[in-house]
Amino acid sequence: MTELFSVHSLVRGFTYEGTTYEEVRVTWFVVGRQVPLLPYESAIMDYGQLEEKDRAFPEEYVNEQFSRQEAEALKAHLARRPEVTTAIEAIELPVMANASGCRRLPRGNGNDFLGLFKEKGYSLPFKVEGYFSVRFAEARVQGDDGQTVVVRRPDKK
Numbered sequence: 001m002t003e004l005f006s007v008h009s010l011v012r013g014f015t016y017e018g019t020t021y022e023e024v025r026v027t028w029f030v031v032g033r034q035v036p037l038l039p040y041e042s043a044i045m046d047y048g049q050l051e052e053k054d055r056a057f058p059e060e061y062v063n064e065q066f067s068r069q070e071a072e073a074l075k076a077h078l079a080r081r082p083e084v085t086t087a088i089e090a091i092e093l094p095v096m097a098n099a100s101g102c103r104r105l106p107r108g109n110g111n112d113f114l115g116l117f118k119e120k121g122y123s124l125p126f127k128v129e130g131y132f133s134v135r136f137a138e139a140r141v142q143g144d145d146g147q148t149v150v151v152r153r154p155d156k157k
Helices: 052-064 068-078
Strands: 005-016 019-031 084-090 111-114 127-133
Touching: 005 068, 005 127, 019 052, 068 084
Parallel strands: none
Antiparallel strands: 005 019, 005 084, 019 127, 111 127
């Protein structure tokens, strides 16, 4: 069976809404895929038994994943950025019938999307966006002003 792959990056020094974070995980996904890489019947568990309305979420999930060639091209594209470390993982098939893609994830409260394909110099033949959350990321400690201040506790009597 043909494989599907997920692609994730860790971005060091990630800046979002004026705050720079030590490291943020970004989950990349394909946007606007019109023709699935695999037949849904073989990629989604119990696909034939699902009602039409129940097929939308797992179909979107499958369409957001990458072929090996796409995943490797994306990794090479991101490798030009020294602050980005990218991993490719094979997806175990068939996926669960309740799988859902990134496009349906919430936006706001530190969760957001990156339109990678909208950036200057983007050259891949398919559109990629990323989903990230800074909710549990550590903010980077900002520069030191060079002064040392010693705070003394009052003596207890």
